[in-house]
Amino acid sequence: MPELPEVEVVRRGLVSWVRGRTITHVEVVDRRSIRRHALGPEDFTGNLEGARVLDVVRRGKFLWLPLADTPAGDTPAADRPPVPAVALMAHLGMSGQLLMQDTAVPDEKHLKVRLRLSPAAGMPDQLRFVDQRIFGGLFLTSLIPTEDGGPGGLAELPLPLIAEEASHIARDPLDPDFSFDAFYRRLRARKTGLKRALLDQGLISGIGNIYADEALWKARLHYARPTDTLRRSEALRVLDAARDVMTDALAAGGTSFDSLYVNVNGASGYFDRSLNAYGREGQHCKRCAAAGLASTMRRDQFMNRSSYTCPVCQPRPRNGRW
Template identity: 70%
Template sequence: MPELPEVEVVRRGLDAWVVGRTVRDLEVHDPRSVRRHAGGPADFADSLRGTTIRHAVRRGKFLWMPLDGLPEPAALVAHLGMSGQLLVEEPDAPREKHLKVRLELSPAAGKPAELRFVDQRIFGGLFLSRLRPTPDGGPGGHGADLPLVPEAAAHIARDVLDPAFGTDLLHAALRRRRTGLKRALLDQGVVSGVGNIYADESLWAARLHYARPTDTLRRPETERVAEALKDVMARALAAGGTSFDSLYVNVNGASGYFDRSLNAYGRAGRECPRCTQAGLVSLIRRDPFMGRSSYTCPACQRTPRNARY
């Protein structure tokens, strides 16, 4: 599933190619992809026609586009799910096999005229959500200064790349959870945008085991985790995200290549890069975790005696 860097890559593409343009027409090819819109496919299409996309905003993995031309402040929310793609195309481009929604946009010099939502596994979708003021008065997310957030995303915490993110809040939230560290990082109410891949990479960088009890974390350790998350996310962004197959692409259909820089995730049985540099031999270990996997180095991420899984 796309994590923060992948969604941010898509957001930047929307900001460059779609923002400022009006939805001239819209076709819903599969009603399942707008199932989260309470009014149904016809109301979804009627509501969007004639609106103008003002921004492309992201908080964690949530992506939304505030709209002008509606009776009340609202945004088009895009949930990518496991395989959702937002692609900019010319009208005469071949229709994708799994095309679900097609938006015809107002003309703009040098920019394709359509925005297409493609989704093979149909876990994602598009829907309209009302905007509400943020509790702290800060911007709702990255990409706009508007102190508004969709009701659908109001429950999630800020992410580590958000200027309003604070280590103090993260430390307090982690200490309250009384659970394993990775399980807490995957909780979008603690910090948003972190999934399995970047949790493993960040914990490896911070030299902490995924089962470390959160209520035993010291402030310097939380700072290490926060800095590791910021660094890993920034490097993944620079690489265009992580693509293990053709399902994740940016708005122009290109894949990311951060998978070439992974130190722990997916490297079971291979040498730990950090230990190798220190002249030691330690092989990355894979453990089952919440129906998925966790990857750690047994030498530099030792399992705590009071481990919480």
């Protein structure tokens, strides 16, 4: 499952290719990939064709393209910019890819939806949604005002609007409008394990299993640490660690364990080569080894997944119940 850095890599790539361009034609190759659009393929294509992409927005792992009816040749007055009411939502699922391709490039084996875009110098003219496992999909959604009045998510032109399906999730650590004070108050009130809290998208979004393990390792905290015992300095430490880990992953293009995650140019990330905790069961802890200590990374079952920790520099708390 792509995590926040992977989705942000896709967002940044899409912005430079699709922003300001008009969707001229839509081809639904596999109806299963628009199953979340309840009104069906005809409504899906009818609402997209002729719409102009205003931006690409991300909150947590959610990604959407706000749309306007203003034709590409029209220039709205400076004091009356178009205010989008709908957006194209992209859910990548386990294997979804958004690829920019020229018409001359042969179709990918698992092509599901093709969007043709208005011409732009030196840019591909198709946005293709490819999905091998078909857990992802595209659909149209309404944009609604944000609860706090701030931007809906990370974008080039921040607007106080958010895709309705994403309105229930909290801001993520890379969001400029993220409030540490509000996060800490809610964290302390949770009375749960620290990793469970980090994975709670209603508390803080965008941190998945891989980056939670990496952030906790970097912060020297165990996943079972009760949140109601967490000091402010410790909460800040794990939040800073999550930011650092995800920023490093962004610089590396994301974390890829196979060919299913790629950015808009089809290139995989390589942050997995820099992982310190996740997937390292039975290997030496890098930090302890550097300090001359002998310790071996362990794996525990956690919420039908796995958690990787060092028993020396991330000791399990005596009162850890999660």
